[in-house]
Structure formats: structure tokens, C-alpha cells
Amino acid sequence: MTADDSGESRSDPGRDGSDASTQSHLSATSTAADPSSSSDSSADSIEDEDSGADESAVSAEYTPSDDTSGDRGAPSVDASDDPSQSIEEMLLEFDDQDGLIRDRSLLDPNYVVAEDRIVGRDEQLQQVTKMLRVALGDDRPPNLFLYGPSGTGKSLITKAVCKNLSRICATRDIRFGTIEVNCQDLDTLGVAVYELARQAADEAGVDVQVPKHGVATKEKWDELYRIVNENFDSVVFVLDELDMLVGRRDKQDPAFSRLLYQLSRSGANDELTAYISVVAISNDTKMMESVGSRALSSFTPEDVRFDDYDAQQLQAILRRRRDAFREGVVDADVIPLASAFAAQTHGDARKAIDLMRVAGELAEREGDDRVREEHVREAQDKVEQNRVLEVVRGISTQKKLCLYATAAVAAQTDDGSARSTTGYRVYQFLTDAIDADQYHQETYVNKMKELTTYSLVDFERRSHGPSSGMFLEFQFGERPETILETLREDSRIDMVEPAEVESVVQTRLRNDG
Secondary structure, three states: OOOOOOOOOOOOOOOOOOOOOOHHHHOOOOOOOOOOOOOEOOOOOOOOOOOOOOHHHHHHHOOOOOOOOOOOOOOOOOHHHOOOOOHHHHHHHHHHOOOOEOOHHHHOOOOOOOHHHOOOOHHHHHHHHHHHHHHHHOOOOOOEEEEOOOOOOHHHHHHHHHHHHHHHHHHOOOOEEEEEEEHHHOOOHHHHHHHHHHHHHHHHOOOOOOOOOOOOHHHHHHHHHHHHHHHOOEEEEEEEOHHHOOOOOOOOOOHHHHHHHHHHHHOOOOOOOOEEEEEEEEOOOOHHHHOOHHHHHHHOOEEEEOOOOOHHHHHHHHHOOHHHEOOOOEOOOHHHHHHHHHHOOOOOHHHHHHHHHHHHHHHHHOOOOOEOHHHHHHHHHHHHHHHHHHHHOOOOHHHHHHHHHHHHHHOOOOOOEEEHHHHHHHHHHHHHHHOOOOOOHHHHHHHHHHHHHHOOEEEEEEEOOOOOOEEEEEEEOOOHHHHHHHHOOEOOHHHOOHHHHHHHHHHHHHHHO
């Protein structure tokens, strides 16, 4: 979430009623969250070891529809609710049903859709296409750096262009390959290089001849070079979420910097005889500031910026995937509502598509004959909580404590923001309460900054006058209450009574105000 210049947060449409044009419609129904996660093990260490839209657009776009098409009566009763049915009977009954979803691939955010389904990215599509099309002339395309918030089309555009390049190159007898890795779960440079070699081998239909562990990273590089040289004339390496590849902390440069350096110079050193282009993709607009000088001089990318989708563009994206559902089963208010929710999270198209998928699955599960507004509301709770759960499962206990303290403050402020100074005092209380290591305020701030790469929180530097000094103000991409509820599934955090935390927050807010 990005704070407006005024510091006001982008609120959840239908939760606080601040959007005048959506208030009456969005607040009509309330839905309880559906927790679907398991608790963290109490044996986990409390050390710091990381596992490695615009509101006006929404208000203009989402208004209650007068479309009366379709039956809006009560949902039909699902015969499968009969407890006497066997597993086989329930499975066969579902097999006989005409489900609401016709083509589930269109509701997968990672699915590369046809070009006519790509919306609001004409400029970026042209830029990437014109720069990578050099491969068609049997020459080396430039390196690219694609940056912008999550769910804004960076990966989609890259995959769509490379898919077309591969098809055309095949007709010209050019052996073209796309070697793509997502760096989010890669913890070291050696693992990243092995993953590139594995993906290259899959693309070429051959086997990797080195193990993932137990050999030097240089041997993995040599294997990658061998596979590429023997099987390709031209290769595009796509490094998605590259900023997440930090690697070992005892190295001067982060692992992603060393990866960029080695890949971009390999062609110049004749280690790779194929033409290569490196496409680095990141949600962090400032990632290149952390790239070492040697890597920067050899990588020298062309930058392509991706901005948030607005609510109108999100609606267009969903309408072009509406045929994922059977004809006439989606109520008129479903797409505008899903778009309004997604527009509040950086205009995230992935979230909009996920909301449609989950809403459809909920309607099918409940035996309803239509996808309705209430299914979208229920889906919003599930998608929001699942996304938070996915993030917090992979972070250290120290980051959980920092996040919990900051979210606890944001949950009690009028605009949903939290000052770093106040959040740190609550963090101190939490660490004292569970007898955990306590870090200095600078480390707390750095931990919160690192969480911005997950699009869970964002911040701005602020000052409330000469006497108050500078501080960071954090804003959340999801409801702070959802974050608190999810984090409390960690048994250590759950040791502290929520009422105690609320009391500490209220005291700090009074003192800091």
C-alpha cells in the first residue's frame, strides 16, 4: 500500500465507508474471515534468521449496478450437504454437475493469456517487444530492468513476448530459449545458478549433470554454460523477484548483484557462445541502488516502468477473462466489486484475478447457481488472509514481532498508519513480554523496510514539525486486523494478551500524539 501525499491510507471498500460512492453497496454484507492456516511450531528459534489505485478511481468505477439480469434470489441448496453420502457419491455428483467455471486457466494469474486479453500495458508491451525482437535477427538483445508494484503485468508482458519470440524463431531455425526463475525462495547464489541450469535443461530437454548441493558454485556455472552453448543460439534469462535473492550476509554485495555480474559478463568472456539477454524483474524500484559497481557497469539495462492499474483497467482485465465462467452465471456487481478491492492493493491484477477464482470456487462449493457479490466479499477475506499467511510463514520471529507491533498501532489510528517511533515502543513491550532478543530502533526500522518487498507494508518519511524530528510512517497493503489475527497463530506471539497490547498502544499514542 502506498500512502497518499496527505498520509491517508487507502481503505478497504466496504469496511470503513470512506468511499462515498461505494459505501451503501459495499457495507451491505459483512463476512467473517476463514482462517486456513496452521500454527507455527513453538520450537522455532527467536533468532534473526530470515528464511530467506487510486482511491478516486475506485470511487468513480465501483457503483451499485442497476443491471437486473439473472436470478438474485437465495442460493440453491446443495444436495451434497447430505451427510449420508459416501466419498464416491460426492465425487461422482460433482463430476455430473455443470460447474460455474468453464476454463480455470484464465483464472490463474501466472497463465500467459493471448495478446488481446492484455489490458493497459500497450506502452510497456511495445518497449519490451522492440528491445527483445533483436533476437529474431540472430543478434543479442539488450538487458532489461522491469520494475513496479506486484501484479502490474511485468512477468506477463515478458512471458508473452518471449512466447511469441520462441514461435517465430522456430520458423527461422534459430534455437531460442527462455530460462525463467523466481528468486523469492532461492537463498544463495549457488542455489540460484543450479536452478538456472535446471530450467535451461528442461527447456532443452536434457539432464543436469551436477548435483544441487555438495559442489562448488563454479561447477554449477560451468554446467549452465555447457547446457546453453550446446542447445541454444539465443537465450533470455528472466530473473523474477530478483531483489529477494540476498544470499549470505558476509558477502560485500547481495547475491542478486553477483548473479547479474556473472551472467552479463559471461558473453563478453566467451563463456557463453549463445546470444544472451538478462531481464531483471523487481517490485523494488530502488533495487539497482544495491547493485555493485562492477555488476552495474556490465549489466547496463534498459529500464521499463510499470505503474499501478486503476480500477477501470482492472475491470477491463476481468471482463476479458469473464469467459472463464459459463455464460450468464456472473452477477453484474461481481467484477466491479472485485476490481474495487484489488485497486486498494497497488492496483494488483493478480489479486483481482484471484478474487474472481476464489469467488467462483466458493459459489460452486456452496452449490449456488451464480457467482454473487457475497462470494466476492467472502473471497476477499480468504485471499487477504492467505496472502498474509504466505508472507509470515517465511519470515523470522524478529520480523514477526516488528510487524505485529506496527500493525497493532495501525489498527488503532484513524488513518491506518503507524509511526516508526510508536511501533518500536510496542515492539519493546512484546520482546520483554516473551523474553526475546530486543534490537535497537534502527534495526527495527530496517526489518520493517525489508517487509516492503512483500507488498505487505509501505512507508514514507515524515516530520510533524521542527520539534518532532523525522520518522517513518508505515501503511499496510492489507487490513492491520488481518495481519494481527494471522500472526497470533504463532504460539509465542499468542502468549501476549491482545488487550495488553491494545492498552500499550493506546498509552503510546497518547504520549506520542
